[in-house]
Amino acid sequence: MDVMTRIERALQTALARTGQPGCPPRLGQAMHHAVFPRGARIRPRLTLAVAAACGEDAPAVSDAAAIGIELMHCASLVHDDLPCFDDADTRRGRPSVHRAFGEPLAVLAGDALIVLAYQTLAQGAAAQPLRLGQLVLTLGQAVGVPCGIVAGQAWECEPAADLAQYQREKTGALFAAATVSGAVAAGSEGEPWRGLGAALGEAFQVADDILDATSDAATLGKPVGQDLAHARPSAVCQLGLDGAIMHLRHLAEEAVDAVPSCLGQSALRSHILTETLRLIPQELARTAA
């Protein structure tokens, strides 16, 4: 089974709870809307690639780790889109959850997806229960206080804050959890994998800056030119387009160097280089080669 099929099936299995007796139908629909159809699934693919490189011995645990990360990512998008934050009308080319289902169900769907991430971890880790604690803590570190994505978002409510830095930290936190969780799910030590995740998070942010400057809204499924319009710091504004592409290439190489020693080290390194450059359109990536 290819990795995308594996991820979609595991997500379907996790969301199957919404079809069980007693679940309010519209809540289940709102949760599905937040998770399907698929995005790029960059984070769970990263978790599974790291687990494989570490000699994955418990696929159900890796699946749970990967899906836990993705559900948390989807939950954060639902809440970030709410009227009191970005007030976004669209996401992945479709109405945002609160536009499609109303604000109450968007709040509740986000809450339920956060909880579902942990339900999924606990159920998936049943065969290797000693790995659960670290997986729960890794996810919490990426999402909660003091420095997870919720905290990153909350810096927007502070009178003085370096928002650009916190935005980047916010992206990096979940990427770091993706790599650390992949290692933990495979029975390896997690912390040596944090640097790889952080480097990839930064690369992803630069790629996002490049797409914001070069794509059209139809391709991207969300408004473009937002960095320039909102005078947000962006790698493209700071370095120019070519400079940003070179920077992405540099970050990809940093990420490759950050892969810890493991069984599948060389395969993972080439996977990471390819995947990072695939974040931007091929014709731009060629500039970087």
Next chain:
Amino acid sequence: MDVMTRIERALQTALARTGQPGCPPRLGQAMHHAVFPRGARIRPRLTLAVAAACGEDAPAVSDAAAIGIELMHCASLVHDDLPCFDDADTRRGRPSVHRAFGEPLAVLAGDALIVLAYQTLAQGAAAQPLRLGQLVLTLGQAVGVPCGIVAGQAWECEPAADLAQYQREKTGALFAAATVSGAVAAGSEGEPWRGLGAALGEAFQVADDILDATSDAATLGKPVGQDLAHARPSAVCQLGLDGAIMHLRHLAEEAVDAVPSCLGQSALRSHILTETLRLIPQELARTAA
């Protein structure tokens, strides 16, 4: 150390994450506002009472189980109070979190408290890691899909639903998790304790109906007479005040009968009878005696 001191200290320890470097100060303040000063702490006291009755052997695990339940309860109050739900100005006699800190921080504080519940469980269960999976699943069952408090709240967004029933289920879900988690934290089987939690949840709901009909807002810290004003089904409307008090007494006895066989069965039974009747003012409880 008395049980209330124990709970407050464990909550302070859990919330200490908000004082760590990198945490946005106002998010930390909003989370504290949601959790302190103390409410009655009925659910965590119940968890600890059950753990004790089961021959508690790992106090850090019982603390984590109790605090996980209470943090989840506080999170649900913060989100329930939001303008898109109850739009409540006050809670426990003080401004609700969104009134005090704004809507964005109320959404984020609720999210962070949900995550903190799981962080607390994972950290507290480190000494007994094989108990963590069941604790995580028990909490998820009480809060998430298909039938937890989030789902209960979401029934308000369905075109046709028996809201009274779902409100009661919503209350019952967290009480059931409180008793089940107490047993699991002490290394006992959890499911035999679900009936006790459900009975106590119903008793709590009836007590709440009685207080809504008989208290004043200053004593209760929230508006009173809401059941009559909103034509909500209430034990007092259905049975009259004396009937509701008799019903509460009956439910307390049902709860006493639902205590499974355990080391501290008889102590727990008298604790439950006393505590349930303490939910309403003494002069009313005497009517029931």
